[in-house]
Amino acid sequence: MVRALRLDNIAGEKLMRFDNRAVPIALTAVLIDTIGFGIVMPVFPKLITQLGHIDLEQATRVAGYMLVVFSVMQFFAGPVLGNLSDRFGRRPILLTSMLCFGMDYALMAWAPTLGWLFLGRAIAGAAGAVYGPAGSVIADVTPPEKRSATFGLIGAAFGIGFILGPALGGLLSSFGPRAPFIAAAALALLNAATMFLFMPETLKPVNRRPFRLRDAHIVGAFRPLFHAGNAAPLLLAWFIWQLAHMVYPATWSFWATMRFGWDGRAIGWSLAFVGFIMACVQAGLTGPVIKRIGERKAMVVGMCSAGTAFYLFAFATAGWQAYVLMTISAFQGFVFPAFNGLLSRMVDATRQGQLQGGIGSMGSVSSILGPLVLTQALATGDHHGFTGANFLVAAVLVTIALGIIVWKVLDRVPPPSVAVAEG
Numbered sequence: 419m420v421r422a423l424r425l426d427n428i429a430g431e432k433l434m435r436f437d438n439r440a441v442p443i444a445l446t447a448v449l450i451d452t453i454g455f456g457i458v459m460p461v462f463p464k465l466i467t468q469l470g471h472i473d474l475e476q477a478t479r480v481a482g483y484m485l486v487v488f489s490v491m492q493f494f495a496g497p498v499l500g501n502l503s504d505r506f507g508r509r510p511i512l513l514t515s516m517l518c519f520g521m522d523y524a525l526m527a528w529a530p531t532l533g534w535l536f537l538g539r540a541i542a543g544a545a546g547a548v549y550g551p552a553g554s555v556i557a558d559v560t561p562p563e564k565r566s567a568t569f570g571l572i573g574a575a576f577g578i579g580f581i582l583g584p585a586l587g588g589l590l591s592s593f594g595p596r597a598p599f600i601a602a603a604a605l606a607l608l609n610a611a612t613m614f615l616f617m618p619e620t621l622k623p624v625n626r627r628p629f630r631l632r633d634a635h636i637v638g639a640f641r642p643l644f645h646a647g648n649a650a651p652l653l654l655a656w657f658i659w660q661l662a663h664m665v666y667p668a669t670w671s672f673w674a675t676m677r678f679g680w681d682g683r684a685i686g687w688s689l690a691f692v693g694f695i696m697a698c699v700q701a702g703l704t705g706p707v708i709k710r711i712g713e714r715k716a717m718v719v720g721m722c723s724a725g726t727a728f729y730l731f732a733f734a735t736a737g738w739q740a741y742v743l744m745t746i747s748a749f750q751g752f753v754f755p756a757f758n759g760l761l762s763r764m765v766d767a768t769r770q771g772q773l774q775g776g777i778g779s780m781g782s783v784s785s786i787l788g789p790l791v792l793t794q795a796l797a798t799g800d801h802h803g804f805t806g807a808n809f810l811v812a813a814v815l816v817t818i819a820l821g822i823i824v825w826k827v828l829d830r831v832p833p834p835s836v837a838v839a840e841g
Contacts, residue, residue, distance in 0.1 A: 440508065443617045444555040445575045447512050447548050450609045452579025454523060454542075454602035456689060457587040459671050460682035461595040468595065469532045475797050478672040480532065482793030484539050485668055489786040491543030500550040505629040507619045508558070511551045513610055518545035520606030527599035557762050558620040569755035569762075574701040581693035588686020655822040656757050657780055659721065662815035663750075664788025665728065666692070669796045669808045676796075676805045678737045688737075692744050699751040713756035717823055720752035725816035732806030732813070 466477040466484075503511040522545055526538035549572070556569060590597040674680040674688060708716050727747030734740050792808045799807030 440555050440617050440620045441559060443613055444508070444512060444552040445571055446609055446612070447516060448552050448572055448575040449579045449582075450516070450605050451519065451548050452576045453583040453586070453605055454519065455667070456579060456583025456693070457590070457598040457602050458526075459584055459667070459689060460587040460686040461591050461598055463671055463675055464591075464682065465535070465595040466532065469529070469535060474672065474675065475800065478669070478793055478797045478800075481672065482668055482789040484536060485664075485789040485793075486786050487536055488539045488543035489783070489789070491540045493783055493786065495544040496550055499548075500554070501629055503551040503554055503621070504627055507621045507626070508551045508555050509613065509617050509619045512548060512617070513613045515545050515548050515551070516606050516610035516613060519548075520603045520610060523599050523603035523606060527596045527603065553758065555620050558622075558625075569758045571701070572755070572758075574697045576693075576696070576700075578693060578697045581690045581697060584686040584689030584693070586686075588683040588690075591682035591686070651822055651825075652757070652760065653780065655819045657784055658815050658819040658822070659753060660780070660784035661788045661791070662724070662728065662812040662819065664784060665792050665808055665812040668789035668792045672793070673796055673805060673808060674740070676800055677734065678740070680737070684737075688740065688744070691741060692748075695745055695748040696751050699748045700755070703749075704752060704755050707752060708756060708759075713760050714823070716752040716756045718820065720750045720756070721816055721820040721823065723747055724750035724753075725813050725820065728809045728813035728816060732809040734806075 462481055463474060463477055466472070466480050467474060470477065470480060472480070499511050499515065519542065522538055522541040525541070526535060529535045529538055553569065553572060556572065586601060587598040590601055670689065671685050674685050678684075680688070704716075707719070711719070724747050727743045730743050730746075731740070734743065792811060795811045796805070796808040799805060
């Protein structure tokens with residue numbers, strides 16, 4: 419997998435040669451983190467109903483609370499890990515996170531009650547905040563004008579993880595609802611061993627800075643951005659977009675069970691399909707599309723595809739329709755790399771870890787609020803005979819985010835030629 423992720427181009431566009439093998443190893447960390455998250459999704463409905471002795475509607479609400487706990491921990495951990503990586507380097511932070519991640523999934527495989535499962539999700543939230551340090555590795559070795567396309571590799575790794583994770587989870591579910599947790603633990607510990615043996619450091623000593631607790635939170639993480647200007651509407655749009663995007667991890671398994679009667683294997687294959695098409699878009703189209711139409715317009719295309727699909731998901735009546743809509747929504751894969759590329763050019767080399775940690779922390783806030791809103795919308799709608807309210811809420815949120823991008827961001831964010839702002 420490490421060798422496979424060592425890419426010299428995306429769809430024929432030469433970016434740079436990743437002679438520093440830290441890049442594919444960091445991408446593999448994102449891959450393993452995503453596999454660990456996705457591998458357990460097909461079995462969550464069954465495991466929660468078993469441990470809690472509750473029905474599926476109640477389990478939907480419990481799953482939402484569980485994702486909130488995960489996200490609260492990630493909210494606090496993201497900026498801390500990002501700032502620590504600016505002080506000590508990317509390698510030790512990623513290594514420690516992977517070790518904790520692996521041991522935590524082993525804990526959840528053993529969990530005898532819902533309380534222990536909640537504890538495991540809390541630890542996983544803190545340990546799994548690897549996107550900041552991994553994104554910082556990309557920023558360390560990639561020229562500013564190439565970063566948007568290169569950040570697409572993180573999205574591609576995320577997509578591949580959602581191919582492998584849910585598919586493996588669906589297959590392993592035949593061995594019981596705890597088997598996927600054991601597999602996730604083994605993969606994380608294997609990745610930690612690879613980091614220990616082969617991963618070099620990418621942050622140069624000259625670009626390191628002291629760790630300051632006042633910077634290790636979401637406000638401190640974004641403080642340098644506001645010196646660059648025009649960041650506030652972009653961050654607001656991203657936050658609302660993230661709220662809407664939580665409709666997948668927060669409700670998909672339960673929505674598919676309610677709407678189509680899918681079991682763990684069917685849910686796993688559907689999520690694997692989502693991961694496959696997302697990986698294809700991010701690895702094959704992100705670079706050429708952003709080069710041709712620019713980051714801002716790529717964000718609009720991505721949000722339009724997602725909003726359309728979310729609205730139609732609410733009224734889907736057959737499983738094959740869900741697969742068609744998943745294909746339509748695949749172009750939402752443009753949004754993350756375009757957004758991240760725009761923001762990464764607004765801060766200097768000493769604060770990339772701080773920025774990436776802040777982005778992860780902001781995503782965690784949306785992961786706290788999103789599941790609370792979307793799982794309750796699904797459960798309430800189902801109680802009244804409409805299993806689709808979750809996707810209607812998501813469609814409205816995407817529309818709001820898109821309006822902000824078109825109104826406040828499209829012509830106001832500086833182009834790639836503008837110098838990087840000093841923090």
